[in-house]
Amino acid sequence: MAAVTRHHWTGRLRFIFIGFAVICVLAPLYWVAVTSIKPTDDYLASPPVWFPSHPTLVHYRAALFAYRGLQGLSHSATVALGAMVLSVLLGTPMGYSLARFRTGGKHMAMWVLSQRFLPPVAIGLPIFLLYRNYGLYDTQPGLILVYTMMTLPLTVWMMYAYFRQMPRELEDAARVDGCGWLQAFLRVAVPLALPGIAAAAVFAFIAVWTEFFFALILTSRHAFTLPTVFRSFISFQGGQYGESSALAMVSLIPSILLGMLVQRHLVRGLTLGAVRG
Amino acid sequence: MTHPAKAVPLHPGLPGAARGGTLALWAERRIGWLLVTPAVALIVALSIYPLLYSLWVSFVNYDFLVPGHAFVGLRNFAQIIADPIARSALVTTAVLCVLDVGIEFGLGLALALAMERPFRGRGLITSILIIPLFISPVIVGQFFALMLQRPFGPTDYLLGLVLGHPVTIDWLSGFPWNFAALVAADVWQWTPFMFVILLAGLSAIPPEPYEAAQIDGVNPWQGFRYVVWPQLTPMILLAITFRLLDAVKLFDVIFMMTGGGPGTSTYTASFYLYEMGFQHFHLSEATAGSWIFLLLTAVIVGFLVRRLLRAEAV
Numbered sequence: 001m002a003a004v005t006r007h008h009w010t011g012r013l014r015f016i017f018i019g020f021a022v023i024c025v026l027a028p029l030y031w032v033a034v035t036s037i038k039p040t041d042d043y044l045a046s047p048p049v050w051f052p053s054h055p056t057l058v059h060y061r062a063a064l065f066a067y068r069g070l071q072g073l074s075h076s077a078t079v080a081l082g083a084m085v086l087s088v089l090l091g092t093p094m095g096y097s098l099a100r101f102r103t104g105g106k107h108m109a110m111w112v113l114s115q116r117f118l119p120p121v122a123i124g125l126p127i128f129l130l131y132r133n134y135g136l137y138d139t140q141p142g143l144i145l146v147y148t149m150m151t152l153p154l155t156v157w158m159m160y161a162y163f164r165q166m167p168r169e170l171e172d173a174a175r176v177d178g179c180g181w182l183q184a185f186l187r188v189a190v191p192l193a194l195p196g197i198a199a200a201a202v203f204a205f206i207a208v209w210t211e212f213f214f215a216l217i218l219t220s221r222h223a224f225t226l227p228t229v230f231r232s233f234i235s236f237q238g239g240q241y242g243e244s245s246a247l248a249m250v251s252l253i254p255s256i257l258l259g260m261l262v263q264r265h266l267v268r269g270l271t272l273g274a275v276r277g
Numbered sequence: 278m279t280h281p282a283k284a285v286p287l288h289p290g291l292p293g294a295a296r297g298g299t300l301a302l303w304a305e306r307r308i309g310w311l312l313v314t315p316a317v318a319l320i321v322a323l324s325i326y327p328l329l330y331s332l333w334v335s336f337v338n339y340d341f342l343v344p345g346h347a348f349v350g351l352r353n354f355a356q357i358i359a360d361p362i363a364r365s366a367l368v369t370t371a372v373l374c375v376l377d378v379g380i381e382f383g384l385g386l387a388l389a390l391a392m393e394r395p396f397r398g399r400g401l402i403t404s405i406l407i408i409p410l411f412i413s414p415v416i417v418g419q420f421f422a423l424m425l426q427r428p429f430g431p432t433d434y435l436l437g438l439v440l441g442h443p444v445t446i447d448w449l450s451g452f453p454w455n456f457a458a459l460v461a462a463d464v465w466q467w468t469p470f471m472f473v474i475l476l477a478g479l480s481a482i483p484p485e486p487y488e489a490a491q492i493d494g495v496n497p498w499q500g501f502r503y504v505v506w507p508q509l510t511p512m513i514l515l516a517i518t519f520r521l522l523d524a525v526k527l528f529d530v531i532f533m534m535t536g537g538g539p540g541t542s543t544y545t546a547s548f549y550l551y552e553m554g555f556q557h558f559h560l561s562e563a564t565a566g567s568w569i570f571l572l573l574t575a576v577i578v579g580f581l582v583r584r585l586l587r588a589e590a591v
Contacts, residue, residue, distance in 0.1 A: 014391045021388055022405055028420040028465065029408070031431065035423060048431040090319060093312035101309030108313070110582075115324055117522040117578055121547045122567040123324055125554050126331035129339070149323040152316055180301065181308040210413035212529045213547075217555055227415045234533060241423060248416045259411030260404060267477045270410075270470055271519060275477055275512070 036060065036245035043241045059242030060250070069247045072226040076251075079140055079225060080208040083147035087155045087204045090148065092197055095159025096185055100168065109160065116153035116272065120213045128217050138222045146214050151204040154272055158203070161273025162196035163189065199265035202258050209255050226251050328571075335565035341558060353565035362541050363566060366549035367573075373456070373545065374524045377463040382517060384464065385471025390501075392472070393479050407473060409466045418533025421462040425449060450539045459543065462530045467523075471516050478512030479505070511588040518581040525574055546570050 035043050037055040064070040094112070097103045104111075127146060128137070136142030170192065171184040179187065190197070212227040219228065226247075233244035259266075267275050304311060335353050337346040357363050388406070392399065409417065424430050425448035436444040448458045487504045495503070528547040535543040537552065544552070550570065554563030 017387065017391050018402060021384075022402060024465065025405055025408060028424060031424055032420055044429055046429065047434050048429070090316040094316040097309045097312035103309035103313050112316075112320070114578065115320055117574065118324065119526050119547060119567070119570055119574055121526070121528070121550045121554075122331070122571045123327050125550070125560065125564050125567055126327035126334065127323065128555075129334065129560065130327060130330060145319070145323060149319055152320060156316060180305050182304065182311075185312070206411055210411070212413060212415045212532075216532075217551070227413045230415050230419055230533065233419065234536065241429070244419055245423065248419055252412045252416055255411045255413070256408055259407070263404060263407065266407065266410075266473055270473060271515060274515060275474060
């Protein structure tokens with residue numbers, strides 16, 4: 001009922017504004033999509049060609065093979081999956097512990113949260129130096145570890161919030177029946193929290209999939225991820241509009257689809273569980 | 278040695294702890310810490326330790342070409358503080374942050390208010406509006422470079438149609454257009470963030486006070502300003518805090534759209550430190566600079582989080 005009575009916006013103006021916002025969101029997406037299938041002559045034309053008369057997929061082939069987009073794609077998938085699994089494996093127990101036992105008090109939770117706001121450049125520099133010394137530079141395990149660290153605040157806090165709002169009666173019942181806490185956690189709490197764990201996992205995956213800075217400084221020829229391939233297209237000096245657009249499409253479609261999958265949990269994901277949504 | 282007799286009273290009435298061997302008992306008593314240890318260990322190894330290491334690097338002369346690490350005291354810090362590019366990068370970061378977050382908040386709030394009332398197709402439109410959140414900032418930078426690039430981008434052409442005369446704006450290298458372009462890219466990507474959080478905040482506000490105010494004859498603006506806004510304040514602070522703390526790290530779109538140029542005019546703090554460390558390999562100066570940046574960020578974090586906690590308590 002609240003919504004019906006609050007007239008912040010008068011009818012027509014409101015829909016014009018919403019329509020304008022939708023167009024603003026879709027316009028760049030349309031332009032990239034259409035550029036990715038334009039023949040070279042079309043994207044160098046003035047006035048701009050709004051839709052090509054002879055769509056082509058040559059740029060996709062070039063982006064994936066000539067620019068090593070396919071390798072970047074497979075590295076990105078490996079690293080994102082690895083970091084996602086590790087992040088959930090480490091983050092779920094910690095979230096549970098913070099929620100049920102208040103381990104470390106409020107400070108521990110805030111300490112983890114503060115990690116989320118560290119400037120990447122501040123830890124990126126020393127990690128780069130350390131990785132060179134330990135042979136982790138330009139390796140997938142090295143990148144997976146950094147990304148696990150990067151996504152841990154998200155998974156810990158999302159699971160912390162999830163377990164806090166989950167009733168603990170079932171765990172108590174299991175303990176009365178003779179389970180230890182570890183079993184109560186693994187056999188009772190984790191199965192009940194699976195939807196929350198899945199959502200946290202998807203957010204971690206998207207965060208890694210779209211990350212650029214750590215991949216830029218910690219990889220070169222062997223472990224490079226998809227976002228770093230875009231370095232080849234900076235300011236389009238070679239005029240590779242088609243190739244860069246094709247690669248953008250390849251990269252953004254999976255993460256948008258995954259995002260739609262967890263749309264219901266979006267508010268919790270964006271605020272690390274601080275807001276229930 | 279752990280004595281079972283001592284362990285049991287910790288969980289009176291819950292016999293689970295009494296079963297199993299000594300190890301199991303120890304684990305049962307320390308369960309809270311056992312569950313946090315792996316995650317804490319990883320954060321210590323990959324965040325705390327590197328930060329301490331970088332503190333050491335910032336006090337020595339760390340150079341790939343010079344053997345040994347001579348202690349140089351505060352020289353690296355002094356060099357960064359004396360560098361006019363560092364100062365201008367800090368100012369650029371602050372200006373872009375204020376513009377980005379301010380515009381995103383305004384548009385996000387307007388959008389949240391517009392989308393609050395249900396209508397047909399609202400779900401679909403919400404799904405479209407949040408798309409930018411799932412795209413890599415690098416690609417967003419590339420989107421805008423593609424649309425603004427002269428002479429092939431559609432933006433100048435469309436502006437020319439609207440204004441009736443040819444437009445040739447140097448969006449990526451002409452001041453102030455390059456700043457407008459950088460802000461546009463960030464606003465495109467992150468306005469949905471504000472929108473989603475503020476919409477959740479609006480939906481959580483109970484309708485009764487607003488209805489009562491309406492019966493008392495307040496106009497919609499007064500109703501918003503004096504009834505809705507105060508109840509939305511904690512959420513507004515939360516949204517701005519989270520967004521601002523990410524905005525200060527601005528790097529990707531700079532890298533893709535202007536490369537810091539022309540000259541060093543669009544260097545942000547992160548971009549400056551990246552150039553310093555990874556292009557010029559002045560590692561010690563870069564780590565010193567990153568510590569200064571870290572401390573400045575920490576001050577902002579501390580201030581905002583305290584405001585936030587106070588607002589939540591009300």
